[in-house]
Amino acid sequence: MSNSTYSQDVRLLLPETVWLEPEHFSLAQKISSSDTNNPNDSWQTYLNTLALLALEEWLRERLSNKAISKDTSCIQAAGNLKIDNFKFCAIATEHLLDEVVKIPQAIVETMELAAHFYVLLEVLEEEEEVIIRAFLPHKQLIEMKTNLQLTVDEGCYQLPLSVFDMDPSHLLVYHRYVQASDFTLAVTDNQVTQVSENLSKLVNTTTTKLSEWLQGVIDEAWLTIDSISNPELNLAYSTRNVDTSTRKAKIIDLGIDLDNRKVALLVKISPDKPAVSKDESSQEKINVMAQLYPMGGEKFLPHNIKLLLISKAGKTLQEVTSRIQDNYIQFKPFKGQVGKKFSIHISLGDRIFNENFEL
Numbered sequence: 001m002s003n004s005t006y007s008q009d010v011r012l013l014l015p016e017t018v019w020l021e022p023e024h025f026s027l028a029q030k031i032s033s034s035d036t037n038n039p040n041d042s043w044q045t046y047l048n049t050l051a052l053l054a055l056e057e058w059l060r061e062r063l064s065n066k067a068i069s070k071d072t073s074c075i076q077a078a079g080n081l082k083i084d085n086f087k088f089c090a091i092a093t094e095h096l097l098d099e100v101v102k103i104p105q106a107i108v109e110t111m112e113l114a115a116h117f118y119v120l121l122e123v124l125e126e127e128e129e130v131i132i133r134a135f136l137p138h139k140q141l142i143e144m145k146t147n148l149q150l151t152v153d154e155g156c157y158q159l160p161l162s163v164f165d166m167d168p169s170h171l172l173v174y175h176r177y178v179q180a181s182d183f184t185l186a187v188t189d190n191q192v193t194q195v196s197e198n199l200s201k202l203v204n205t206t207t208t209k210l211s212e213w214l215q216g217v218i219d220e221a222w223l224t225i226d227s228i229s230n231p232e233l234n235l236a237y238s239t240r241n242v243d244t245s246t247r248k249a250k251i252i253d254l255g256i257d258l259d260n261r262k263v264a265l266l267v268k269i270s271p272d273k274p275a276v277s278k279d280e281s282s283q284e285k286i287n288v289m290a291q292l293y294p295m296g297g298e299k300f301l302p303h304n305i306k307l308l309l310i311s312k313a314g315k316t317l318q319e320v321t322s323r324i325q326d327n328y329i330q331f332k333p334f335k336g337q338v339g340k341k342f343s344i345h346i347s348l349g350d351r352i353f354n355e356n357f358e359l
Contacts, residue, residue: 016132016168016312018054020125027053031075044092045076051092051121052079054130059083062172062314073112077104080115086175089115092123096133101164102156108141117171120164134164135171167341169314173354207356210269210286211338213246222248225266245270245287251295252346252353254302261302262295265346265355272335284338286359291330292322292346300325306347307331312340 032046052070060068063083071080081088089107101120107113116138122131136144140163144150150157208219225247247268254261272285290309294301301322307329309318320329336342336359346353 020128047092051090055090087115099161132168172314264293266291287335289333308345310343
């Protein structure tokens with residue numbers, strides 16, 4: 001088994017918050033002051049600018065080696081950021097109490113303004129912070145527009161918040177693992193975009209709630225260990241694990257290019273012992289271990305297959321790569337509080353498989 005890189009940072013459910021600095025407010029005031037005709041428009045421009053600056057800070061922190069360019073030419077509607085060939089549009093809101101998101105029609109149906117991703121940001125001006133709430137790829141937006149027969153109200157499409165991807169870290173997954181050439185963004189009349197089908201396959205929107213396993217509630221996609229036809233895997237678990245932990249496996253098909261070769265992702269969980277020290281958190285925690293095994297009679301994993309543990313913020317907490325004759329690879333065991341989220345990515349060449357989890 002190969003060595004892994006490991007991070008002690010397991011703060012998997014912290015809100016994606018950007019703190020606003022004086023220079024952010026100063027620039028937003030300067031830009032919005034040019035909107036003297038309508039005070040309401042001026043306020044929205046102010047919020048849009050703060051949202052754009054916050055999104056820039058959030059992306060710059062996570063993509064520090066990338067050049068980011070801002071476009072504020074139509075900041076009254078929304079601002080855009082460009083990284084490589086990807087465009088991110090910042091949608092600003094003051095609150096999400098009504099569970100409805102308003103997206104200006106112009107930034108959907110105008111070539112210069114259309115973006116690959118529409119990112120929803122909650123601007124809390126008095127608290128001096130912006131929260132990255134969710135995002136929606138352009139393709140899904142167009143599909144929603146058609147399927148829900150969205151109409152324009154006061155120049156905006158109104159979408160339910162539930163259709164958005166609530167995990168902003170998936171934006172980083174797209175950028176990291178999908179080539180820009182896989183995206184096309186074209187506008188003809190009111191028809192916008194054809195984003196590659198690879199996008200919908202890349203991010204798995206299903207979340208497995210591990211705490212439910214401890215209560216006996218398990219999705220049918222996850223199998224018992226003894227139901228998997230891999231004697232070596234069964235032996236490993238029968239000899240190395242004599243406790244009462246819950247262990248399940250999911251079979252992953254690597255695709256026709258690899259002769260439909262399969263691997264098994266094994267996840268073992270157990271409740272953590274309660275804290276003894278008064279200084280330690282008394283919140284319930286869960287221990288997690290994840291392993292990757294070959295299937296289909298193969299003795300070894302494919303060479304250079306990667307297993308990555310990704311936090312909700314998109315940070316790589318652990319990464320393990322198989323060597324030529326590894327019969328399994330695994331993360332170092334970790335734990336977190338119930339409710340925290342993370343993802344496990346399985347990467348081989350240009351193929352990415354993603355599993356989302358909540359403790």
